[in-house]
Amino acid sequence: MQITSSQSGALNVATLEGRLDTATAAEAEATLISMLAAPGLVLDMAQVRYVSSAGLRVLLKLAKEARTKGAAYSLVGLQPAVREVFEVSGFDKIIPSYATLAEAVAA
């Protein structure tokens, strides 16, 4: 999984590409935790075609970490199949997500 970083205003943006699964989760977690700082981090998920529970574990950990650091944290551009995983697992209730980066930044 590839992760590239950029900025949108004051927010860090992490653009992920590929699968977020058992094989890629540990490295993704380390990279994303290092990018997570106030005022916040947005994960652009538009190029992520697959998230398994190992991937959800990373996203949950980031959410808890964000709370500890007082940083905003949200996801953008979930693909429909990935959004289904979020809804079925109930993660849509605990991690904010938006259709576009503009909406995430404005939130």
Place this chain on the structure above:
Amino acid sequence: MDVDTLDHTALPTLLDALEAYAEAQELPMKAASRLVLLADELAANVVMHAQGASFFAVDVSRGPDAVTFTLTDDGPEYDPLGRGEANTNASLEERTLGGLGVHFIEKLASSAHWRREDGHNILTITLDAAAE
């Protein structure tokens, strides 16, 4: 396919094979996604928790309306369908990830069946082949 080395390459190998299968079969997006997710979750349980298991095998077949996959392993007797449900209404503080694999089966599969035979766990899952 048979996976005889239950190390960190086992799951990516499985996922690659299932993605290729879904593409070759031209499965619609959600059907493909559910197939890969469920097989991944259940095979991961074998790799991580099945003490002494030496392999798992995944067989996939396709009918006009359904995709069926069977996961076979030689680990200790374990019926994943007998477990309780994940708490998906918990808040961020309370939330853990236990039980998600079974939860995904309950929400995403058309049917699920487990049996024990000749020292193997055999789990058969059927999915709607038309799910978009």
